Amino acid sequence: MTLPVFSRTLVSGLLALSVMTSAFADDFVAQAKQRVADATQPWHHWSGPISGPAAQANKQILFIASDLRNSGVLGVSEGVEEAAKAIGWKLRVLDGQGSISGRTAALNQALALKPDGIILGGFDAHEQAAAISKVRAANIPMVGWHAGPGAGAMPAEGLFVNVTTDPTEVAKIAAYYAVAQSDGKAGVVIFTDSLYTVATAKSDAMAEVIKQCSGCTLLEVQDTPLAETSTRMPQLTTSLLQRHGDKWNYALGINDLYFDFIGPSLSRLGRTPEQPPFSLWAGDGSESAFQRIRKSRYQVATVPEPLNLHGWQLIDELNRAFAGEQPSGYVTAVHLVTPQNVEFDGGERNTFDPDNGYAAAYSKIWKH
Numbered sequence: 001m002t003l004p005v006f007s008r009t010l011v012s013g014l015l016a017l018s019v020m021t022s023a024f025a026d027d028f029v030a031q032a033k034q035r036v037a038d039a040t041q042p043w044h045h046w047s048g049p050i051s052g053p054a055a056q057a058n059k060q061i062l063f064i065a066s067d068l069r070n071s072g073v074l075g076v077s078e079g080v081e082e083a084a085k086a087i088g089w090k091l092r093v094l095d096g097q098g099s100i101s102g103r104t105a106a107l108n109q110a111l112a113l114k115p116d117g118i119i120l121g122g123f124d125a126h127e128q129a130a131a132i133s134k135v136r137a138a139n140i141p142m143v144g145w146h147a148g149p150g151a152g153a154m155p156a157e158g159l160f161v162n163v164t165t166d167p168t169e170v171a172k173i174a175a176y177y178a179v180a181q182s183d184g185k186a187g188v189v190i191f192t193d194s195l196y197t198v199a200t201a202k203s204d205a206m207a208e209v210i211k212q213c214s215g216c217t218l219l220e221v222q223d224t225p226l227a228e229t230s231t232r233m234p235q236l237t238t239s240l241l242q243r244h245g246d247k248w249n250y251a252l253g254i255n256d257l258y259f260d261f262i263g264p265s266l267s268r269l270g271r272t273p274e275q276p277p278f279s280l281w282a283g284d285g286s287e288s289a290f291q292r293i294r295k296s297r298y299q300v301a302t303v304p305e306p307l308n309l310h311g312w313q314l315i316d317e318l319n320r321a322f323a324g325e326q327p328s329g330y331v332t333a334v335h336l337v338t339p340q341n342v343e344f345d346g347g348e349r350n351t352f353d354p355d356n357g358y359a360a361a362y363s364k365i366w367k368h
Contacts, residue, residue, distance in 0.1 A: 003254040032179040039173045039303075039336040042344045043354035046361045048330045051315065053323035055366040059089040059116040061318065061358050064106045065147045066122035067098035067227075070257070071120040072284025072307060075351065076145050077310015080119060081183075086313055086359070086365050091222035098227050100127060107131035111138060117318045120144035124197050125157040132158050143314050149201040151331040161317045161327040164198070164308050167282075169334045170303045171202035171254070173187055174282040177301050177336060178250040181278070184215040188326035189240055189277070192254035193226045199254040202282050206252050226257055233261035239267060249276035256302055263298045273298050285337065290350035294342050304352035312362050319366065 001312060063080050065073045077093055084091040096103030098179045103123055108116055111134055118140055125132060125147045134144060136158040148154050151164045178186040187211050194204035203221055222240075224232050231232065240248060251262060259279045266277075276357065278300045285304020292299035317327055322334045335345070335352060346353030 007026055023103050023253075026184075029179060030182040032176040032184075032213075035173060035295065036180045036336060039334050040338055040341050043335065043356045046356045046358055047333070048313070048358060048361060049316070049328040049360060049365065051367045052328065053320060053325055054368055055087045056319055056322040057088065058109045059318075059322065061089055061091055061117040061119065062110045062113065062115045063091060063093045063119045063121055064110060066103060067093050068093075068095045069098060070122060070194060070226075070284075071286040071288075072255075072305065075284065075307030076121055076311045076314070079308035080121075080314055081311070082308065082359070083312040083315035083362065085262045086312075086363050087319065089249055089315070096123065103128055104131050106236070107135065110227075111135060111140075114138075115140065117322065118142045119314050119318065120147045120159070122146050124148065124158055124195075125154065125162075126160075128195065129157075140212065141318060143317045143321065145310055145314060146198055149197045153327055160321040161305045163313050163317060165305055165334055167198050167202050168205045170282045170305075171205035172209050173334045173336050174252050174280050174303050175206040176300070176331075177280055177338075178252060179209065179216060180212045182216070182249065184213055186210065186213065186216040186250045187219055187244065187247040188216065189219050189248055190221045191251065191258045192221060192225070193224055193254065194223050195225060196254075199226075202254045206282070210252075217247065219248055226255055228301065229257050229261050233258060234265045237262050237265035239270065245277065245348060249278065251277045251279040253279070253281045253283065254291040256281045256286040256299075257283065259292070259299055260288055266298055271298075275336055281291045285352045285368075287350040290337065290342060290347060292349075293337060293339055303334060303336055306332055306335070306352050306354050306358075308351070308353050316365065 063077050065077055068074050081091055094106040094356055107128055109217045142159050144159045146164050148162045151166055154162050190203050190206050193199045210216050273296055279298055280301035282303045285302050289302045346354050
């Protein structure tokens with residue numbers, strides 16, 4: 001039977017639309033695979049600053065940690081300690097112990113100690129606006145690590161600069177990995193903690209990528225506090241599997257800490273490491289995450305921050321503030337750790353510590 005002209009036109013149009021949609025989907029998956037390939041390359045060359053002010057002498061600084069039980073915050077504090085020693089400054093670390101009240105107390109203690117400079121380690125500057133206003137009134141320069149939703153100067157919040165890898169790019173590469181590894185068929189649950197602005201920025205960016213993948217499904221976004229992962233994640237993992245079953249094949253999160261408790265839960269539920277859901281995290285790159293990736297224990301990738309390098313950068317940025325200069329403008333690129341590259345750039349020590357000579361580069365700046 002011959003179709004009417006209108007019907008033949010409609011069918012042709014639908015077929016053309018189907019071909020275009022399929023081509024777009026293939027292009028998006030190819031783009032995801034290229035982004036992943038670029039992000040897994042080793043870091044052999046220093047791309048940060050090569051000039052700046054010489055070391056400002058006789059400075060006493062404070063590092064205020066959100067929670068030293070958090071491996072990312074601890075790693076940055078250790079980098080700050082190394083760099084402070086190299087530049088010749090005295091350093092004291094105060095622990096906010098994982099609570100808003102603890103961080104407020106630490107900031108108030110910092111004011112009483114009258115340091116030359118303060119580093120905020122791993123908490124949102126908005127959270128402590130009242131205490132920070134007192135620091136600003138005392139004309140004490142402040143820099144932050146993960147103290148806001150993006151990298152760079154934060155004058156409205158009283159920060160000379162916020163040091164972080166671009167959280168949006170960190171989040172996107174995690175989502176691109178899920179798209180690439182699933183060939184555009186990922187069923188995703190995203191874990192976030194809305195207490196932190198940067199966490200919300202990350203989870204929103206992940207969701208945006210997954211929604212652009214026509215064959216992928218964003219099953220849900222779970223807002224669950226990092227501080228309560230040990231109590232919440234076992235039951236939540238069970239509930240998610242009951243709700244989504246095998247449709248859930250990738251877990252994306254804003255920090256590796258979530259998976260410290262998802263993995264054991266999956267094991268108790270009879271899921272083997274070869275079975276989905278596979279986890280990858282846009283977090284700090286914890287030691288346990290590196291071990292899981294190396295041993296193929298449920299977790300397939302992480303997007304770590306160069307914690308030690310960021311510690312050195314914080315000292316350099318604070319030195320620029322003391323000298324009355326502008327921030328360096330340096331923002332570290334994203335790096336994706338997978339089973340194929342886990343032994344490079346510090347991975348043999350279960351950390352992302354780029355082999356690009358950053359410590360020597362900063363020391364050379366300070367000693368000129």
